[in-house]
Amino acid sequence: MIELDKISKRFRARREEFLALSDIRLRVDDGELACVVGPSGCGKSTIIRIISDIIKPTSGRVKVDGITFDNSAPAPRETIRRMGFVFQIPNLYPWLTVRENIRLPLVVLGLKGRSWLDYADYLIGRADLSDQADLRPQSLSQGMSQRAGVVRAMVHKPDILLMDEPFGALDEGTRERMNLLFLDIWRETGMSVVFITHNIEEAVLLGQRVYVMATGPGRIVESVRVELGEREARTVEGHLFAEYVSRLNGIIGNVELEKTV
Numbered sequence: 001m002i003e004l005d006k007i008s009k010r011f012r013a014r015r016e017e018f019l020a021l022s023d024i025r026l027r028v029d030d031g032e033l034a035c036v037v038g039p040s041g042c043g044k045s046t047i048i049r050i051i052s053d054i055i056k057p058t059s060g061r062v063k064v065d066g067i068t069f070d071n072s073a074p075a076p077r078e079t080i081r082r083m084g085f086v087f088q089i090p091n092l093y094p095w096l097t098v099r100e101n102i103r104l105p106l107v108v109l110g111l112k113g114r115s116w117l118d119y120a121d122y123l124i125g126r127a128d129l130s131d132q133a134d135l136r137p138q139s140l141s142q143g144m145s146q147r148a149g150v151v152r153a154m155v156h157k158p159d160i161l162l163m164d165e166p167f168g169a170l171d172e173g174t175r176e177r178m179n180l181l182f183l184d185i186w187r188e189t190g191m192s193v194v195f196i197t198h199n200i201e202e203a204v205l206l207g208q209r210v211y212v213m214a215t216g217p218g219r220i221v222e223s224v225r226v227e228l229g230e231r232e233a234r235t236v237e238g239h240l241f242a243e244y245v246s247r248l249n250g251i252i253g254n255v256e257l258e259k260t261v
């Protein structure tokens with residue numbers, strides 16, 4: 001569904017150029033949930049911006065469901081409309097109610113009719129926001145706002161969801177609840193997902209595949225296939241879960257170590 005082929009990105013800062021991403025190869029199959037973990041500044045957000053054609057790669061190509069775009073060919077509007085975005089800060093409009101915020105993409109994309117509004121209400125219910133739907137965002141807790149941000153990104157039924165540390169600001173327990181809720185919704189909808197995080201546990205819990213990144217220059221150092229049974233995934237303390245976490249920690253630790261020698 002998504003394929004990044006030898007993507008590199010140079011940024012210019014104060015007349016100096018630097019390589020933010022080097023030779024990124026990443027692939028997300030149809031219906032797959034892929035996580036990207038890596039330290040601050042390794043280029044995770046840049047990858048999402050390149051997939052959504054907000055910024056152009058310096059070289060390399062992006063392919064989304066058979067459509068290729070790069071720094072000379074923009075992504076067709078149709079392709080962009082098939083994507084949804086969730087950002088670290090939900091950015092809900094304070095003058096709209098929660099329901100109006102969630103319906104906003106339908107308005108912007110001209111998706112009219114009862115069935116779309118019903119779907120918005122269905123998602124509001126799934127995200128446990130029915131009691132808050134008519135409130136304004138300022139009266140929501142952080143977790144509720146994050147849920148509203150996730151639901152808003154899905155309301156136009158995208159095939160692809162790009163999530164940039166959506167639960168980064170939450171405490172551990174709340175984040176775990178969000179993760180499980182999101183897994184349920186993902187299974188129902190069958191979306192292909194790129195989920196960015198710097199939390200290894202979150203990556204293991206959610207990802208069917210986890211890409212591990214490093215800095216200097218931003219690159220993918222390893223891709224790990226995660227196979228957890230349903231029960232295993234739901235008991236985060238499980239043995240297999242812990243094994244994956246320690247394996248990923250090991251990979252990241254080795255990269256850090258290499259930098260010091």
Ligand SMILES: Nc1ncnc2c1ncn2[C@@H]1O[C@H](COP(=O)(O)OP(=O)(O)OP(=O)(O)O)[C@@H](O)[C@H]1O
Pocket residue numbers: 011012013020038039040041042043044045046047198218
């Ligand atoms: N528009 C830009 N112009 C210049 N440099 C940029 C631009 N966007 C990002 N960078 C630089 O590229 C590098 C990667 O940034 P990016 O935001 O992708 O990192 P990240 O992995 O998402 O980090 P974090 O975990 O802190 O969100 C950083 O060094 C950043 O300063």
Ligand SMILES: [Mg+2]
Pocket residue numbers: 044045046164
């Ligand atoms: Mg980022």
